Amino acid sequence: MTDPVWPYEGYDPGQERLRESLCTLGNGYFATRGALPECTADTVHYPGTYAAGCYNRLTSTVAGREVENEDLVNLPNWLPLRFRLPGGAWFTPDTEALLSHRQSLNLRAGVLERESRYLVEEGRTLHVRQLRLVHMADPHLAALRTEFTAEGWSGELEVESALDASVTNSGVERYRELNASHLTQVETGIAHPETVWLRCRTSTSGIRVGVAQRTTAPGASVRVLTEARRAVQRIGLHLMHGRPVTVDKTVSLHTSRDPAIGDPRDAAVDRVARARKFPALLSSHRLAWQHLWQKAELTVPGEAGHILRLHLFHVLQTLSPHTAELDVGVPARGLHGEAYRGHVFWDELFVLPYLNLHFPEVSRALLTYRHRRLGAARDAAREIGRPGAMYPWQSGSDGREETQEMHLNPRSGRWLPDHSRLQHHVGSAVAYNIWRYGEASGDTEFLHTKGAETLVEIARFWAGSATYDEGLGRYRIRGVVGPDEYHDSYPDVKEPGLDDNAYTNVTAAWVLARAVELLGTLPEPCRRELTERIGLDRDAPSQWEEISRKLYVPFHSGVISQFEGYADLAPLDWDRYRTRYGDIRRLDRILEAEGDTVNRYQASKQADVLMLGYLFSPAELRGLFTRLGHRLDDETWSRTVDYYLHRTSHGSTLSGLVHGWVLSRAKRSDAWAYVHEALNGDVADVQGGTTGEGIHLGAMAGTLDLVQRGLTGLEPHGGALRLDPVPLPELSEYGFTIRYQGHWGVRLQLRPGQLHVHVPASDRAPIAIELPDRTVSVAPGENCELALPERTAPRSG
Numbered sequence: 001m002t003d004p005v006w007p008y009e010g011y012d013p014g015q016e017r018l019r020e021s022l023c024t025l026g027n028g029y030f031a032t033r034g035a036l037p038e039c040t041a042d043t044v045h046y047p048g049t050y051a052a053g054c055y056n057r058l059t060s061t062v063a064g065r066e067v068e069n070e071d072l073v074n075l076p077n078w079l080p081l082r083f084r085l086p087g088g089a090w091f092t093p094d095t096e097a098l099l100s101h102r103q104s105l106n107l108r109a110g111v112l113e114r115e116s117r118y119l120v121e122e123g124r125t126l127h128v129r130q131l132r133l134v135h136m137a138d139p140h141l142a143a144l145r146t147e148f149t150a151e152g153w154s155g156e157l158e159v160e161s162a163l164d165a166s167v168t169n170s171g172v173e174r175y176r177e178l179n180a181s182h183l184t185q186v187e188t189g190i191a192h193p194e195t196v197w198l199r200c201r202t203s204t205s206g207i208r209v210g211v212a213q214r215t216t217a218p219g220a221s222v223r224v225l226t227e228a229r230r231a232v233q234r235i236g237l238h239l240m241h242g243r244p245v246t247v248d249k250t251v252s253l254h255t256s257r258d259p260a261i262g263d264p265r266d267a268a269v270d271r272v273a274r275a276r277k278f279p280a281l282l283s284s285h286r287l288a289w290q291h292l293w294q295k296a297e298l299t300v301p302g303e304a305g306h307i308l309r310l311h312l313f314h315v316l317q318t319l320s321p322h323t324a325e326l327d328v329g330v331p332a333r334g335l336h337g338e339a340y341r342g343h344v345f346w347d348e349l350f351v352l353p354y355l356n357l358h359f360p361e362v363s364r365a366l367l368t369y370r371h372r373r374l375g376a377a378r379d380a381a382r383e384i385g386r387p388g389a390m391y392p393w394q395s396g397s398d399g400r401e402e403t404q405e406m407h408l409n410p411r412s413g414r415w416l417p418d419h420s421r422l423q424h425h426v427g428s429a430v431a432y433n434i435w436r437y438g439e440a441s442g443d444t445e446f447l448h449t450k451g452a453e454t455l456v457e458i459a460r461f462w463a464g465s466a467t468y469d470e471g472l473g474r475y476r477i478r479g480v481v482g483p484d485e486y487h488d489s490y491p492d493v494k495e496p497g498l499d500d501n502a503y504t505n506v507t508a509a510w511v512l513a514r515a516v517e518l519l520g521t522l523p524e525p526c527r528r529e530l531t532e533r534i535g536l537d538r539d540a541p542s543q544w545e546e547i548s549r550k551l552y553v554p555f556h557s558g559v560i561s562q563f564e565g566y567a568d569l570a571p572l573d574w575d576r577y578r579t580r581y582g583d584i585r586r587l588d589r590i591l592e593a594e595g596d597t598v599n600r601y602q603a604s605k606q607a608d609v610l611m612l613g614y615l616f617s618p619a620e621l622r623g624l625f626t627r628l629g630h631r632l633d634d635e636t637w638s639r640t641v642d643y644y645l646h647r648t649s650h651g652s653t654l655s656g657l658v659h660g661w662v663l664s665r666a667k668r669s670d671a672w673a674y675v676h677e678a679l680n681g682d683v684a685d686v687q688g689g690t691t692g693e694g695i696h697l698g699a700m701a702g703t704l705d706l707v708q709r710g711l712t713g714l715e716p717h718g719g720a721l722r723l724d725p726v727p728l729p730e731l732s733e734y735g736f737t738i739r740y741q742g743h744w745g746v747r748l749q750l751r752p753g754q755l756h757v758h759v760p761a762s763d764r765a766p767i768a769i770e771l772p773d774r775t776v777s778v779a780p781g782e783n784c785e786l787a788l789p790e791r792t793a794p795r796s797g
Contacts, residue, residue: 017692028320029139031335056202072342136288150239210264311700337694347698356440373399388460412593428507442741459515474552512548606655653699720768
């Protein structure tokens with residue numbers, strides 16, 4: 001089988017940042033951007049290496065105020081390897097000497113290959129071929145092999161291999177006014193003529209970092225240079241026409257966050273000394289990737305399948321089985337860049353449902369990250385006078401709120417107050433993932449202990465946030481911001497926050513109902529221990545039951561209102577703004593630069609109300625609204641979808657994903673336009689320059705889950721796998737492998753009118769496959785071909 005490759009032809013300075021993000025290599029422990037090794041950080045290139053969970057906090061002066069930010073730290077750059085003729089200038093790709101250039105990412109093998117040709121002089125060229133890997137079997141290793149071939153000449157070539165700690169966090173232009181120097185106490189040294197090391201620490205978090213490199217070239221001598229913040233080796237090569245000469249660079253990275261080590265410098269030196277030669281490293285690395293692909297097999301034909309494989313590749317690089325050993329969350333921009341400062345938002349809501357059915361041990365670790373920070377979430381709730389746990393909108397190392405107090409509008413150049421920390425719905429996302437993980441994995445041990453404690457404390461927060469309105473006869477949640485993010489206050493009102501955001505209230509009702517259900521099914525010793533430990537009142541479940549049925553959901557004109565008062569906002573002249581600005585995804589920045597505010601208009605950045613159709617199947621959503629005393633029939637939901645379709649600017653990569661999902665389930669012919677945009681969000685950089693600052697991990701994982709659960713209607717529920725496939729002509733045949741409650745490698749293959757199920761042989765019980773018209777049992781070792789009930793054709797929007 002030919003390995004799938006993601007190729008780039010030619011050298012294009014305007015596209016380098018994008019390519020570097022999409023060619024990032026990682027293993028769940030650390031990742032390195034796909035920058036060329038001979039290039040340093042500048043306006044074109046940005047080499048960056050990031051270890052999961054490695055944060056540092058700095059204070060900056062912004063708009064006359066002292067502000068504190070925690071960043072995922074750009075660690076010492078292990079890539080540097082440059083070359084030149086003796087006495088000449090270093091070869092770089094931005095010179096006229098570059099004759100050809102090609103870079104290709106081998107997705108199956110996890111290897112980045114580069115080939116370049118440089119003109120030495122008329123009739124004489126230098127061919128450079130490089131293979132790079134960040135080792136998937138040993139998460140502390142990386143390697144770079146470089147082959148130099150003289151074409152039409154023979155002579156000397158000087159090569160410099162280095163570790164560089166002069167790096168800063170400068171990969172996002174709008175953060176450039178902030179302090180960015182995170183590394184201090186840099187030391188370098190020699191362990192062996194072939195091995196040098198670099199040691200440093202982060203300035204405030206005190207994380208010690210050790211990096212060691214072994215550089216070898218057959219028959220060549222290695223010379224070590226002493227520099228202040230770089231460990232440098234120089235190698236003199238003798239090239240003969242047509243004969244490749246190889247330089248191998250093997251690197252090890254450790255930090256003081258690692259278990260079972262002493263000094264990170266010593267651990268890095270020892271590991272690189274034990275590391276095998278490049279061919280053996282490549283072989284074991286490829287084998288580790290082979291095993292990953294087997295667990296996450298996805299077969300989708302055509303261009304969509306090619307992009308989905310790239311998305312899966314980056315999900316696996318950021319959240320691999322190595323992640324299960326770490327105390328980290330889901331970084332919204334992967335380990336691929338510095339946008340959002342490497343923070344953890346709610347993106348796990350789009351990531352964990354995919355991981356649950358492939359790497360449940362990783363999902364459990366990511367949920368454990370939340371549980372370890374439950375104390376900080378309780379403190380945050382107490383600070384605003386609420387019980388339970390309030391999870392932060394942005395978090396990093398220790399669970400405190402990391403959302404910036406000010407944000408820069410690059411269009412106007414103004415720093416503005418940031419109220420996005422009022423997005424308390426992140427707690428509902430945590431609770432949702434706990435519940436869905438339990439359904440998919442069958443892990444009752446986690447659900448009955450850490451999961452139950454976390455979910456109950458989130459429910460406690462929602463119950464404490466709801467106030468009863470005598471006039472409405474309903475409970476209300478005031479002063480929040482919904483997923484839309486554009487609207488953070490009412491027009492001409494100084495106090496931030498909105499009342500009764502529909503998404504927030506409905507998901508809060510769902511959390512309260514699940515908490516009541518969970519407390520009712522917990523084994524009695526677990527329930528007693530939990531309620532005693534957290535001091536839960538005996539009557540709390542009955543109060544939660546009432547609130548879960550009486551939370552207020554605003555409606556207007558036969559549609560669900562995004563929040564109370566949304567219908568009173570002014571209509572926006574969408575055509576005028578599109579004509580004037582073209583791309584209006586960031587309408588909030590456009591309006592602010594004009595001296596206006598999006599708070600005045602019926603205009604949403606991304607799916608808000610429609611997120612309910614992403615999280616819940618049509619039947620479950622109807623049940624939720626019935627529980628709340630509303631009838632949500634197909635006509636009402638269809639009107640709601642249409643209403644917000646015409647009022648959303650899609651300023652987030654998640655928006656196209658959610659709209660594509662919802663429209664697919666509604667059997668709408670316009671679904672594919674949004675699915676296509678979601679697929680191309682990072683590949684085509686549809687947000688205009690954002691992908692170069694890091695990929696959008698939630699959107700990538702969400703497209704995978706759209707195939708896995710969205711189109712299939714797949715729901716692990718009540719001990720069965722429910723399936724209710726919907727037709728999407730552009731993705732009519734696909735297949736994937738899942739892991740479900742102890743069954744490994746369950747294969748589902750769908751094509752028009754047919755579902756093929758294969759359950760590998762094991763000692764497990766049969767799997768119940770629940771279709772809309774019947775339930776069948778498939779035993780381990782069996783194949784089953786099932787005819788699907790006919791579905792109506794997609795209707796136009």
